Amino acid sequence: MTETTTSVTPRTTGSGEPILKLRAINKSFGPVHVLQDVDFEAHVGEVTALVGDNGAGKSTLVKCIGGTYSIDSGEYLFEGAPVKVHDPRDAASLGIEIVYQDLALCENLDIVANMFLGRERVSGWRTLDENTMERMAGETLSGLSVRTVKSLRQQVSSLSGGQRQTVAIAKSVLWNSKVVILDEPTAALGVAQTAQVLELVRRLADRGLAVILISHNMRDVLEVADRIVALYLGKTAAQVQRADVTQTQIVELITAGHSGTMGLVPATNGNGNGNGNGNVAQVVEALGIADEPAAAADTAVADAVAADAEAAAGTEETDGTDGVQGAAE
């Protein structure tokens, strides 16, 4: 966390204009309307966490951003200008890199070869320029303060999970990329390595990249994110500053699509007490009346959810979801 979270004062979104802005994105696969008017923003120097339950549309959204899928309708703005991204190469040329969950590394190649895969440097006579590549790879890794790899000529098969993740991330920033999307970077890692990778994620943002982090792990999100975008059943439930929400609220947004005044669906019809959180209203996709449910019910839900989240941080608990929805109604 770069900023202290001492007050609820709304922080102005990042550095003003978002580098990546999606407006009212729609995407269908046949009859299935996966993304419905989804909005999304990512800012330079910030970690934007993209959260949502299974089937909420996270992967689809990321694939739309990365050009694997092209969007059906909606606006795709990059650095303020509308762009068309139909192909992963389009996204790459804009400076958008995706680090997939399965890392996409070749285990039989060394670190340098992996970092330059498909974009190898050649010198005279079309031969591989190994020296330049090794030097650049070394500079990138040390620029990210990565000190855990012994030799750049190690085969990836000899690396640990955390080291592989590090290589995959370093690969994505080698190309003067501006936006880096990380798909569940800590899913397969132990505690220590998770800390290491999160540290790296933070450094990426500090170096002036816009980082988009997809994660199921609430602890990761809370630890490293500046902004949080929650998807719920193919809609943007909320785009909020990390500082403005609690874990409970995030979990509610994920599991029910709304939390208090934030979110998609109005809860039970209450007295509409407006709430003091101006900034929340500002960033929230509140549809019409954003009413607080009865205080007691709210707390109960919050407790239940918090307990659930505590119990199973990082895993997907459909039971938990059901429970929360049940409680909310």
Place this chain on the structure above:
Amino acid sequence: MSTQPATENKPSPVQDAVPPAKAATTLLGYGRERVERARGGEMGSLPAVAGLIVLVVFFWIVQPGFLSLYNIANLVTQAAPIIILAMGLVFVLLLGEIDLSAGTASGVCAALMAVMIVRHNMAWYFAVLLAVITGAVLGFLIGWLRAKARIPSFVVTLAAFLSFQGIVLMQVGKAGSVSLPDQAAKPIITLEGYNNNLMPLWLGWVMLAVVAGGYALVKLRIAVSRRSAGLESEPTLVTVAKTVAMVILGAIFVYVLGENRAIQQNAFFNNLKIEGIPWVVLLLIVLTVGLTFILSRTRYGRHVYAVGGNDEASRRAGIRVDRIRISVFVVCSLLAAVAGIVQASQLESVASNFGAGNTLLLAVGAAVIGGTSLFGGRGRIMDAVWGGLVVAVIQNGMGDLIKGANSQAWQWIVTGLVLLLAAGFDAASRRVGGADSR
């Protein structure tokens, strides 16, 4: 990579991972790294070289004639077609594919060449060119069926294996074989290496000087440029040792083959001199250097390894996976054609069963024995050379060792067991390397 001491920042919990070490610059570090690699399953050609030495010593002890001058030259020429075929298979195996048709593809190309020369009076160089092009076309066909039509390579090449055999039969016709006339095919016959078509003695020494000097020069250039770029490089002593070893072994080889190895030294054959290196050795060296360069120093080669390691990752990295896949079958069948030409020139004829039988299996065995993985992603051209020599030594040694009705049978059984052993090595090193634990 400039590793700083881990003092700045709060040391993250995983600093333990590995101490930053300037690994390979010192001799000790180099040795340690090698041992570590071997433990990690990267044995390279080491088992094949060790096996080769053991086999040679064994056959020599059992049958001193094994290391006679004549037999040494014999060994090299026998190994050549196997090695060339295996080189092509290395490309295919690197992708985790198999080409069962390489043997009969070499038959098709050799038969075509022979028929063109003998029955259509085609100039030998056109016939050779035609054979090589035919090989490339056959490979493209197989690769296309694999990559685009998505038929498993095992099935595609099994089908090709059978039908190519039919094509050879058809080409050769009733006669059962097509004999290559000495005159028309003189330059091809040169490859055979039995008679007087051998390299002049001086050329052998020149070849050694060029190979060893070139090797040292390349190594030196790499070392200098790496050091000036501040990167760690192979210790000078290791480079020197490798070069010296190469020079000594090469010198022995050139010297030994420079001796007159004519067996009959009676009055009638008195003037007969068989000395010099078979031309095919030059071909082997050119192929080894050229193909090694392609695999290890070009983008194409890097992409072959990448696709063999993880084709999905390669696709995401923008590599045209299908093209790479087709290309390796083209390379394989093309080299099969070359192997066929060499073998035809040695046999001076093409029989209707040319390239069938165990031709392909010996070549696959050679590649795997040399250290190329059947699971893709690991292998080098030198594997084919070492493995091919092992196979040739077994064939040659066993052939002389066991006489009688069952000698052929024993030869096959032993070759099969060695292949099994090599594949076992491969599987075991894969397990050690952790590639199985996905």
